[in-house]
Amino acid sequence: MAGWPHPTRRHVPQMVATGGGGGGGAAGIGSVSAQAAAAATIPEGLADGSRQILIKGGAVLSMDDAVGNFACGDVLIENGLITQVAAHIDAPDAAVIDAAGKIVMPGFIDTHHHQFETALRSQLAHGILVNDGRPVNASNYYETVLQTFSMVYRPEDVYINELFGGIAQLDAGVTTVMDVSQIHHSPEHSDAAIEGLRDAGRRGVFGYFEGWGERARYPEDARRIRKQWFSSDDQMLTMVMGGEIYLPGYEKAWEVGRELGLPIALHVVGTFGMQPTFDEIGAKGWFGEDNIFIHMTGMSEDGWKYASDAGAHVSLAVPIEMHMRHGTPPIQKAIDRGMGISLSSDVECTMTADMFTQMRSLMTLQRMFVNEAALAGKEDYPELMQCLDAIRHATIEGARGLKLDGVTGSLTPGKAADVILLDAEAINVAPLNNVPGAVVTLMDRTNVNTVMVAGKVKKWQGQLLGFDIEKLRRELEASRDYLFEKAGIERNLFRA
């Protein structure tokens, strides 16, 4: 392991969920004492999963037509699984969560997030994807983040960035992520990324992408990683193979991924010059249902036809695509072709990673184009996206894209209890008059009251449990300081 301290022993998150004696931190959200105070109010048997759990009397948005929705309904959980969803459930032995005034729904799913960049948050707030020659864009994503910052990461940087980004999204109700880690400079870097994902304690898909330097083992190390970390398909973490077509030798990555039975994900960005290659391999029949195509901006009609005919999935990072010049988010193109669309936060160096921002961006942009067509007098303009559609893209469609729809993405009996409770009585939401409308048009991450992953309570009464967040933040800041110094980039808090 090249002398690098193994993070599973060194960085075990501090458990404070049991309450009592957890003081020491300053008061306030995320502090050890605030977490302990919240944890002390958890009903007995809830935290350890030793009893049935009954979520009672919430507005239940199941995201499953066969289950339906309930203005006032109950969700029963046993051994980490949802066992029943109904208007009223009798479970006298269950630990009860009073969901009055809450919206109960499946956790959000982010299908493309570069968590290794968490220490670089807001560093590239004005950045575009590539250098366009203008002085203002001398600092840009490709050169500054991928070719400069990412080159100096050590395994311990990968670990704390992954972990902190993961628990921050857990706090925002994102119970599943596909982490796109382009940071595999050595097998130790790969292991650190997986351990960071694992220690965040949520459902995760490890996207095994490229790395750089003489110790990089991508893509061949996928075989070891699959065997060592992902030998069972029945676990909290699964694996996806990265197959970037802008990198030389991508054919090998696709070959290894398919040999290992892994879905293959890749960025597909016309402004990055990928259209010819995409069309070429599409024409060769390479695409399949196992493909996750990220962005799909600026692609040809032929490329879209190959992708949709093959049943490929599309992951859209709408705010990032608009902000960073990837091209116009192809929302309508994917809808018109009946393709599965999920949402992705992409990079926090440039944009926040909560799904409320994602849903609002998706819906307002789709509606802007449709409304423009209507105002221009066109008669056959598309349907306006509805709030429920936006939530579908942020939940069950993401599960489908990641091949996890048998496990998560909706409140369906038999699926894992990845459940969130959103506060519909909060000052920015009350009074509640429409459930999907409140979620998409009013709410933000402060409304995420309770988060469960596989029936385990991760956030309770607005407090993330089980992590010493102040300590982890200091570790992230230390990583940040190292990365800036080593990369030779000045940290200027007021850079234009």
Ligand SMILES: [Zn+2]
């Ligand atoms: Zn990306």
